[in-house]
Amino acid sequence: MSASFEALSARVRPAVVQIFATGYAPTEEGELSRTGSLISRQRSTGSGVIISADGYIVTNNHVVQGARKVEVRLAPWGSVPKMEPLLIAKVVGTDRESDLAILKIEHGSLPLLPLGDSNELRQGQLVMAFGNPLGLEGSASMGVISSTARQLKPDDPMVYVQTDAPINPGNSGGPLVDAEGRVIGINTFILSQGGGSEGIGFAVPSNVVRGVYQQIRKDGHVHRGQIGLGVQTINSTMARGLKLPQDWGVIASDVTPDGPAEKAGIKIGDIISTLNGRRMESARDLEVGIRGMMLTDVVKVGVFRKGREFTFDVPVLERVDDPQRFADMVNPEDNLVPKLGILGIDISEKLAAMLPDLRHPYGVVVARAGSGPFSGGSLEAGDVIFEINGVPAVNIKELRAQLDRLKSGDAVVLQVARRDKLIYVTLELE
Numbered sequence: 239m240s241a242s243f244e245a246l247s248a249r250v251r252p253a254v255v256q257i258f259a260t261g262y263a264p265t266e267e268g269e270l271s272r273t274g275s276l277i278s279r280q281r282s283t284g285s286g287v288i289i290s291a292d293g294y295i296v297t298n299n300h301v302v303q304g305a306r307k308v309e310v311r312l313a314p315w316g317s318v319p320k321m322e323p324l325l326i327a328k329v330v331g332t333d334r335e336s337d338l339a340i341l342k343i344e345h346g347s348l349p350l351l352p353l354g355d356s357n358e359l360r361q362g363q364l365v366m367a368f369g370n371p372l373g374l375e376g377s378a379s380m381g382v383i384s385s386t387a388r389q390l391k392p393d394d395p396m397v398y399v400q401t402d403a404p405i406n407p408g409n410s411g412g413p414l415v416d417a418e419g420r421v422i423g424i425n426t427f428i429l430s431q432g433g434g435s436e437g438i439g440f441a442v443p444s445n446v447v448r449g450v451y452q453q454i455r456k457d458g459h460v461h462r463g464q465i466g467l468g469v470q471t472i473n474s475t476m477a478r479g480l481k482l483p484q485d486w487g488v489i490a491s492d493v494t495p496d497g498p499a500e501k502a503g504i505k506i507g508d509i510i511s512t513l514n515g516r517r518m519e520s521a522r523d524l525e526v527g528i529r530g531m532m533l534t535d536v537v538k539v540g541v542f543r544k545g546r547e548f549t550f551d552v553p554v555l556e557r558v559d560d561p562q563r564f565a566d567m568v569n570p571e572d573n574l575v576p577k578l579g580i581l582g583i584d585i586s587e588k589l590a591a592m593l594p595d596l597r598h599p600y601g602v603v604v605a606r607a608g609s610g611p612f613s614g615g616s617l618e619a620g621d622v623i624f625e626i627n628g629v630p631a632v633n634i635k636e637l638r639a640q641l642d643r644l645k646s647g648d649a650v651v652l653q654v655a656r657r658d659k660l661i662y663v664t665l666e667l668e
Contacts, residue, residue: 242417246366247378249419252315252349253288254368254412256375257297257341258324259305261609285369285412286310286341287421288350294455295341296447297411298426299332302339304616306609310343313376329608331454335462336396336446337426339411340454351413353451354420356399356443357516359386367403367425367439369412379404381437388440389522397526398440399423405439414441421447449532459606459619462557463531465539466497469510471520482509483542488518490541502550504541511547512540528554564589564605564619575602575634577641577667579610580617584633595658598624600632615663618656625653641667 260281284301288294295310302308309324327341363383371377381403388400401414405425414423423441430436453460470476470491477485488510493500510518513527514537531537531554541548568581575582582602583589589603590596604621617623623631627650631637644650650665 243366243380246415246417246419247368250351250366250368250413250415251376251378252313253351254313254370254376255286255288255295256311256313256370257284257286257295257301257327257411258282258309258311259284259302260307260309261305283370283373283408284410285408285425287368287411287413287424288348289353289421289451291347291350293343293345293348294330294451295327295343296421296424296451297339297341298424299334299337299339301411302329302341303332304609305329308341310341311375312345312348315349331458331460333450333454333460335460336442336450338424338442338447338450340451351415351419351421353444353448354416354418354422356386356422356445359383359399359416359422359443361386364417365401365403365414365422367401367405367409367412367414367441369405369409369425371404371406371408373408377409381439384438387443387526390440396446397443397522398426399443401439401441402437403439404437409439420444423447446529452532461533463528463533463535463554464557465499465528465537465552465554466494467499467504467510467524467539467552468492468494469521469524471522472509480507483545484509486519487511488521488524498552498555499539499550502539502552503548504539504550504552505543507543509542510539511542512538514538515540564603568605573605573634575638575641577610577612577638577644578617578665579608579612580604581606582623582634582637585622593622596622597655597660598630600624600630601655602631602634602637611668612650612665613668614665617652617654617663620656621663622655623652624655624660627651 286295286297308327310327311324325343327343330340330342332339367379381401384402385400387397389397405428409425412425413421416422422444425441429438468491469488472487472489474485490508493506518524535554536551539550539552573581583605585601602623604617607617607619626640648667652663654663
């Protein structure tokens, strides 16, 4: 067994990288009195794993979030010396919901690790976690799968792989691998009372990683799918009241008019028995299953209705409230607002129809948000900018003109609609 884990470590380690992210953050209270600066330069470290020979790397979004510069150090392998200079990495795209980010480096042919199938994981299965905990490059730890699908909050759409393999700060973004060296998760966070590893670590499942990677590599962002079906978990009271044949499973509580599920033939009150042949025991099972689908997929939904079984083919469509849906509507030449680090879109008739609760018939929708030459708050995809320093931001041209009148050190207060609420986002130009 020792020899097999030694061989596994030797095979995995060359594909695990150390990530250095440099950015700005609010100065902590103790430092504020000493430096007098509200914003301080900070450098954080994390881990990542190479998943393609041409230099694509998966890590956690929180490792690179807000960074102005991201650098990568490769592990020693083949002809690569131990102290190779840091490589500049491009952030190809991020996904806050899954806390994943995709980076790209240029370095010829690189060692990589394949993504495994997280649906095949078993409780008690041996795994190893790799990364750079507390800055200790190239560390490995061993444990088992504690839970194959752990949902931490009832309303959390994410389900994690839980492991007792020790994970510490700096391990974030590193791979959790099986005995074959396949990535079955990306180490993301721990639950701890004392701040250190207590054997309760969580990783983003590899099947979620695969979907995020493929979409970001293709489109630069993630699309969220839906089939127009609202579901609930059946309990004993519901079963008695509705005279259902079972007191467990999933029931269709809502079917969107003219949506994919209704057009396929699914009705309110149907018991959803399977999704692509996999038994559905709770509403979470179906929601997580759909969440991992691509927009080109057609899912097979098994239904039990009045003593008969049916199977419906239902296409997966884009979730209409997904803020990332605007990203395909822009190009850098026409839509870039460099001083805010965003790609924006003018409110039009078409866009207004996609945003029915707009407060004003004008404004700029944030299609993609990155880092810009400012400190302070941040913008998110889906935000709608209405004002800058009290002046209406009617369109991108006016927004750029207002920003061009400002100089380094000037304050910028943006009135923004975010998730149907008006907020002020405050920035300071550099």
